Amino acid sequence: MVQLHLPKNSKVERGKTHNKSGGKKFNIYRFDPEKNENPKIDTFYIEKNKSIQMVLDALIAIKDDIDASLTFRKSCREGICGSCSMNINGVNTLACTKSLDDIPGDVNIYPLPHMPVIKDLVPDLKNAYKQYNSISPWLKSKSKPKINSERIQSQKDRSKLDGLIECIMCFCCSTSCPSYWWNGDKNKKDYLGPATLLSAYRWIADTRDDETNERLKKLNDSMSLYRCHTIMNCTSACPKGLNPAKAIAEIKKKVAFNKN
Amino acid sequence: MKNNDRPLSPHLQIYKPQITSILSISHRFTGIILYLSTFLISLWLFSTAFNNNLKIILDNFFYSNLGKIFLFFITFSFTYHFLNGLRHLIWDFGYGFNIKNVYLTGFLIIILTLSINVYIWFFKWSIF
Numbered sequence: 302m303v304q305l306h307l308p309k310n311s312k313v314e315r316g317k318t319h320n321k322s323g324g325k326k327f328n329i330y331r332f333d334p335e336k337n338e339n340p341k342i343d344t345f346y347i348e349k350n351k352s353i354q355m356v357l358d359a360l361i362a363i364k365d366d367i368d369a370s371l372t373f374r375k376s377c378r379e380g381i382c383g384s385c386s387m388n389i390n391g392v393n394t395l396a397c398t399k400s401l402d403d404i405p406g407d408v409n410i411y412p413l414p415h416m417p418v419i420k421d422l423v424p425d426l427k428n429a430y431k432q433y434n435s436i437s438p439w440l441k442s443k444s445k446p447k448i449n450s451e452r453i454q455s456q457k458d459r460s461k462l463d464g465l466i467e468c469i470m471c472f473c474c475s476t477s478c479p480s481y482w483w484n485g486d487k488n489k490k491d492y493l494g495p496a497t498l499l500s501a502y503r504w505i506a507d508t509r510d511d512e513t514n515e516r517l518k519k520l521n522d523s524m525s526l527y528r529c530h531t532i533m534n535c536t537s538a539c540p541k542g543l544n545p546a547k548a549i550a551e552i553k554k555k556v557a558f559n560k561n
Numbered sequence: 562m563k564n565n566d567r568p569l570s571p572h573l574q575i576y577k578p579q580i581t582s583i584l585s586i587s588h589r590f591t592g593i594i595l596y597l598s599t600f601l602i603s604l605w606l607f608s609t610a611f612n613n614n615l616k617i618i619l620d621n622f623f624y625s626n627l628g629k630i631f632l633f634f635i636t637f638s639f640t641y642h643f644l645n646g647l648r649h650l651i652w653d654f655g656y657g658f659n660i661k662n663v664y665l666t667g668f669l670i671i672i673l674t675l676s677i678n679v680y681i682w683f684f685k686w687s688i689f
Contacts, residue, residue, distance in 0.1 A: 311568035332568055340568050388570075391577025411575050417567035424570060479582060482572050531652050533581035536660050547658035554655055 303483045316341030319367050324348030326407040327359060329371070332418050340418065343368075349401050356408060357385050357396035360422075372421040380540065383471030387422050388414055393473035395540045413476035415485070428486055429472050432493045436501040436519070441512040458508040465503035465548060467541055472496050474535035474545045484528045492528035493520075495535035495545035502548040505555060517552070517559050526552060584667050588645045591638035598635045633682060640677045644670040 307313070316331055324346045332340040345367055347359045357378055364371045373396070374384040380398040388411040389399050401408070416424035446452045475481050475494030484492035493501070498520075505516050520526040526549065535545040576582075608615035622628040648666050651657050657666060 305573055307571060307574065308569055310566070311570075313571060313574075330570070334567070388575060391575055392579075409575070412570040414570055414572035414576055416570050418570050419567065425567060477576065477579075479573075479586075530585060531649060532585040533658075533660075533663050534579050536658065536663070537579055537581050544658055544660070546652075547655070550652060550655050550658065553653070 310339060312339055314339050314341050316343035318344040319363075320346055322346050325359070325401065325404075327363065328407060328409045329360075329363075329422070330411045330418075331371075331421050333370070334420055354400060354402075355397055356389055356399045356401060356404075356410070359401065359408070360385075360396060360410075372423055374423055381469060383469035386471035386473045386476075386540070387412055388476075393477045393538045393540075395471060395473070398540055413472060415482040416476060424476075426472060428491070429475060429494065429496070432485075432491055432497045433470070433500060436493070436497055436504070436516070437512075438500050438504065440504070440507065440510055441515075442509060443511045452509045454509060461506045461508070462503060464543055465499060465506065468496065468499055468503070468543055469541060470496060470500075471540065473538045473540055474499075474543075477534040477538035478529075479532060479534065480528050480530055484524065487524065490522065490524040493525050495529070495549065498526065498529070498552060499543065499545040499548040502552050505552060513555075514559065517556050520552060521556050526556065529553075580664060580667050584645060584670075588642060588649075591642040591645075594634055594638040595642055598631075598638070601631070601635075633678070636681055637674065637678050641670070641674045644673055 313330065325348070327345045327347060328342050329345065330340060331343045345363050347353060347362055349359075353359050353362055355378075357375060360371065360373055361375070364373075373387070375397065376382040376384045378385075378397045380395050383395070385396040386393060387396055389396065390404055390409050393413060396410075410422065412418050412422045412424045416426070419425050440452075442452070472494075475485065475496040478485075478495055481492055481494040485494050501516065501520060504510050505513055510516075529546070529549045531546060531550070533546050536543075536547070539545065605616070605619050608619055623632060648657070648670060651666075657663065
């Protein structure tokens with residue numbers, strides 16, 4: 302059943318303001334697993350300057366100067382690792398590539414939507430990774446490559462993978478998808494979500510892969526693939542400008558025309 | 562710490578309404594309205610064929626203000642569901658997934674739905 306409301310232990314309460322006003326206002330979701338309290342929204346003020354340009358810079362500044370317990374994932378700070386994905390002013394994106402100049406008013410930061418929260422802005426991605434693992438994200442080939450050589454692929458075949466291999470698995474798309482919210486964590490079988498399905502299509506589209514039929518068969522049930530209703534929130538959220546919805550549509554087409 | 566103690570992060574409460582998701586949920590709502598309206602329409606067809614008294618009652622209802630609101634919802638739902646259905650058909654063939662086209666066709670069907678309904682209700686039938 303679709304659960305529109307948050308469970309009791311997840312209701313967000315008003316937290317405290319950590320420093321005096323001045324500069325941009327940051328309202329940030331906080332949850333401390335060591336306290337027996339509900340999640341809270343804490344307020345911080347950070348002045349934008351030469352070295353604080355992106356939302357991630359501001360989060361780091363808060364952690365450095367105001368509250369060292371603020372917890373978030375980060376690594377590359379240039380949009381290629383996919384660690385700092387979070388919900389900024391209502392839309393999932395990477396904190397490191399979201400410029401403060403693009404946000405006119407206050408900055409509201411939440412963890413990725415509809416995920417179990419470990420601490421503050423760190424969601425538990427265990428289930429998402431389990432789903433990713435279920436599509437066997439590696440090359441399955443019956444032949445062996447030539448000795449001392451890669452598996453050669455024509456430029457045309459290689460170009461079929463453009464827009465698929467760029468995915469950094471930040472899960473901005475999956476956690477923006479209402480269908481993934483309601484169907485992504487079922488007991489028996491999950492809807493896999495846009496991120497995982499984009500990766501699934503990356504291996505289906507690869508001409509070097511020999512198990513396309515098996516891959517298509519595995520996705521052909523009522524949950525895994527077909528809980529995508531072409532809502533398109535995934536494509537509008539993707540911080541890398543990829544198109545998971547298109548990839549899912551291509552899988553649906555392949556499943557429909559697959560005769561085996 | 563137990564895993565199921567973890568709170569669920571806010572979702573519907575905080576996600577900014579996207580033109581994409583709003584149009585999608587509207588498609589479902591208009592579909593439900595159309596499903597329900599088939600009972601009314603088939604009742605009217607039945608009355609036309611077999612029961613003149615019932616037909617008079619229904620016709621009176623359709624000419625009342627409440628009836629007009631019902632009919633407006635039906636024509637509105639039909640035009641929206643039909644146009645968005647075409648959009649979905651095009652997607653099913655694998656076209657129009659570029660996010661610019663998604664927004665463009667989205668706004669297009671909103672404008673078309675509104676103008677078709679304004680035409681039907683204010684110009685064609687001149688009911689008001």
